[in-house]
Amino acid sequence: MLHQTTFLTIYILMITFILGCALGSFTDCLAGRMLNGTSVLKGRSHCDACGHVLGVLDLVPLFSRLCLRGRCRYCGAKIPAEAFWTELVSGIACCLIMYRYDVSVLALRGILLWMVLLCLTLTDLHAWIIPDRLQIAGILIFFGTALGLPEPGRQMLRGVLTGAGLAVSMLALSLLFDRLTGKESLGGGDVKLFFVTGLYMRSAWEVLFFLILSCVLGIAGSVIGRREKIPFGPAIAAACFCMLLYGDIWTQWYTGLF
Template identity: 30%
Template sequence: MKTFYAVAGFIYGTILASYAGMLAYRLPRNETVIRGRSHCETCGRVLSWWELLPVLGFILARGKCRYCGQEIPLRYPLTEILLGLISAWLLAANHFSLTYLRGMIILTLALAAALSDLEKRVIPDQVSITLAVAGVFLWWLDGRWLEPLAGAMLALPLTLLAFIYPQSMGGGDAKFMPALAAALGVAAGAEALSFAFILGGALALALKLKGRYLDGLPLAPFLFTGVVFALLH
């Protein structure tokens, strides 16, 4: 039975990762996420249904658009496999429960934020709002309606820091962190934020020691990593 949950979880995870990739691509470009067929980013040709299959579509298309030959970014199948494995772990451990549902919603939206931040250096407000609303609703279903409020308060000092000292982080980060902490709750939110800032700080320090300088590291990928750490350890 555990194998069934792991396989089902992997499939669900790849589908949700594909959806996260779509959000990350369309929202910063002000494109609709409700309707409209996915298309090649280079030639604009509409993709066939089998090309949209998570992981398999990339393999069947041999990693290229079959119309113009443009290579498909490797981040798509890699993120699908990654979230598939995380989903398999969570479903095998929690089965079809509110814990699993909450975890996958948070991971999907956090992944969308991370991909968008990496490509466009922006976290769409729609992602933060959806995460906050979903987090409050799911905690309410669990009978713990104060948990998201306490989680959001946990991230409030970081949000205030962003507005007082804008050079510390972007406005999208300042909105996304309270939403993320609200959805995770106090304990997991504290773990995710702490892990993200420790990891991000360590990387920034390592780059500085090597004489390399980046004009601000995108924070959302570290926050996504923090969510993974908080949910799996």
């Protein structure tokens, strides 16, 4: 459907971008409320500085911040740029998913999983926390969308075995590393996240590429941030997203070399 005509492709991607930006705005709010311990379903968005409830025109993704020049309409306090970049990146990510999978169950799975990965990235960056609720959401998304795919039973079994094997392996390596160095390498949330992301890996090659990419991104984050210790969840999430988009393509390319 997406690639039938150029006009249709542009139209669907534009709608997807707008939706993705809105989902990014929601996810940013969700992450903040999770860290604050407030309900996601109760209470309206408000300015953190003056507490004024925000109106509809204050909550339009991307445009509100640009029109207000990054400041609250009511008190003039500066609004953190994180929300703007979260919305923009989310819009682009959703477009990449839609372009890769067209209008399909896999596209729905990808967008829902993206929201989970984005949210846990924000919570881990801000507070070194990966909430169990997000891990559970990732699991439910896998099983729920698997029902709409061919051979759901086989897909579920493969996912569970891959996720469990990956999590157990990383836990064992982490415990060994901790014992040898006397330092903590992986947190409990990271190990759980390996299980969740492992559900979505489609082959042993994808698992290998996923682990390599996770480590590379983690090291890059440490170097760029000039910090000895950084949260590993964002690197795992980013690697999972890359594998979601291109894992099978990379696998076919690599195995085709032999």
